[in-house]
Amino acid sequence: MQITDTAALVTGGASGLGGATAKALAAKGARVFALDLGGSIEKAETVEGVTYVEADVTDPEQVQAAVDTAAGSGVPLRTVVNCAGIGPSARILSKKGRHDLALYAKVIQINLIGTFNVLTIAAEAIAATEPLADDARGVIINTASIAAFDGQIGQVAYSSSKGGVVGLTLPAARDLSTSGIRVLTIAPGIVDTPMLATVSDEFRATLSAGIPFPKRLARPDEYAQLALSLIDHDYLNGEVVRMDGALRMAPR
Numbered sequence: 001m002q003i004t005d006t007a008a009l010v011t012g013g014a015s016g017l018g019g020a021t022a023k024a025l026a027a028k029g030a031r032v033f034a035l036d037l038g039g040s041i042e043k044a045e046t047v048e049g050v051t052y053v054e055a056d057v058t059d060p061e062q063v064q065a066a067v068d069t070a071a072g073s074g075v076p077l078r079t080v081v082n083c084a085g086i087g088p089s090a091r092i093l094s095k096k097g098r099h100d101l102a103l104y105a106k107v108i109q110i111n112l113i114g115t116f117n118v119l120t121i122a123a124e125a126i127a128a129t130e131p132l133a134d135d136a137r138g139v140i141i142n143t144a145s146i147a148a149f150d151g152q153i154g155q156v157a158y159s160s161s162k163g164g165v166v167g168l169t170l171p172a173a174r175d176l177s178t179s180g181i182r183v184l185t186i187a188p189g190i191v192d193t194p195m196l197a198t199v200s201d202e203f204r205a206t207l208s209a210g211i212p213f214p215k216r217l218a219r220p221d222e223y224a225q226l227a228l229s230l231i232d233h234d235y236l237n238g239e240v241v242r243m244d245g246a247l248r249m250a251p252r
């Protein structure tokens with residue numbers, strides 16, 4: 001699908017994978033709306049072609065307003081890339097006691113329900129656009145993680161949320177097939193983004209050493225490159241694509 005002169009909504013678009021994707025889409029001629037929390041938008045760089053819209057992905061009214069902004073921008077909304085997410089870690093049982101149920105619920109709320117909230121509201125807007133060839137109207141790309149498949153110790157909440165994103169990919173693609181909307185999910189390995197900012201250089205080197213090839217962390221622009229490839233390829237639909245340098249994570 002061509003993205004020139006179309007609108008794109010990128011959640012988590014002020015940082016990391018979303019920030020890189022917003023920039024790459026704008027460089028290809030899309031009118032990009034980067035949805036994020038106010039605190040992240042304040043720290044975000046100014047990028048030509050990218051408009052920041054403040055919203056919480058878990059809030060239907062705020063997401064509706066952001067989608068309305070993108071859909072009403074004068075060019076059709078055809079692309080959504082869901083990157084908003086959090087990645088706290090906690091074990092089921094630890095010295096601090098049982099896993100906090102509220103933390104578990106929060107991770108599911110943002111990573112899974114937030115993704116679904118944006119997907120449904122944006123799908124309604126994309127479904128209202130004029131169809132292209134093959135009755136295609138748009139593409140929605142979600143972000144899972146390889147933790148959906150090989151979650152590590154302390155990732156029970158995160159892996160549950162990302163497993164949910166993997167699980168919704170095929171039925172969402174099937175549901176939205178009658179509207180000409182493709183749904184795909186990227187499952188990244190370890191990407192060097194602000195989410196990893198607290199990791200020491202030593203631990204970063206250990207992480208890199210465990211990756212078969214290339215022996216380094218992925219870069220956010222490599223995620224953006226994959227997102228653009230998936231958008232471009234009209235026959236890819238309902239699939240989860242790992243981007244991990246052949247990494248299969250060990251228990252810890």
Ligand SMILES: NC(=O)c1ccc[n+]([C@@H]2O[C@H](COP(=O)([O-])OP(=O)(O)OC[C@H]3O[C@@H](n4cnc5c(N)ncnc54)[C@H](O)[C@@H]3O)[C@@H](O)[C@H]2O)c1
Binds near residue numbers: 013
């Ligand atoms: N970095 C990695 O190694 C890695 C690996 C696999 C998957 N992922 C996933 O990729 C996505 C992006 O991660 P990142 O590394 O770019 O992290 P990041 O922290 O750099 O960016 C995440 C963005 O999401 C935003 N966000 C969080 N909660 C939100 C909410 N409720 N509403 C709106 N925006 C919200 C944050 O403000 C932030 O700007 C996440 O879903 C993450 O789980 C990251």
